[in-house]
Amino acid sequence: MAWLTDYPREKVNWSPTIDLNKCVKCGMCMNCGKQVYTWTKEGPVVENPLSCVVGCTTCANLCQGEAISFPDKKVLRALYKKEHLWAKVTKQLKAQGKLTPANQ
Numbered sequence: 688m689a690w691l692t693d694y695p696r697e698k699v700n701w702s703p704t705i706d707l708n709k710c711v712k713c714g715m716c717m718n719c720g721k722q723v724y725t726w727t728k729e730g731p732v733v734e735n736p737l738s739c740v741v742g743c744t745t746c747a748n749l750c751q752g753e754a755i756s757f758p759d760k761k762v763l764r765a766l767y768k769k770e771h772l773w774a775k776v777t778k779q780l781k782a783q784g785k786l787t788p789a790n791q
């Protein structure tokens with residue numbers, strides 16, 4: 688995964704939690720292209736938490752009921768620091784030519 692390089696996704700605590708008491712069943716979260724959610728009679732459920740893109744919060748930002756939350760971003764950033772993930776991602780991006788200016 689580009690955001691993690693080869694770091695195991697299952698070791699990263701990052702996925703949505705839904706408060707069904709706040710959910711107004713607008714369905715916005717079902718727009719996630721990663722199939723993290725499935726729809727049930729009670730509303731959305733988090734079916735595939737490990738498919739959630741690490742660091743993404745789009746569904747929470749657009750949730751009409753403000754019913755979706757994520758783990759503390761500071762913990763995620765601390766993991767990136769401890770495991771040197773920022774440096775690894777940058778190295779990978781350089782190798783892929785993605786940090787080469789387009790006008791060179």
Ligand code: SF4
Binds near residue numbers: 712746753
């Ligand atoms: S976006 Fe929020 S309010 Fe809408 S269905 Fe999903 S969890 Fe419920």
Ligand code: SF4
Binds near residue numbers: 720
């Ligand atoms: S944070 Fe992004 S990837 Fe994760 S469930 Fe929400 S929209 Fe999908």
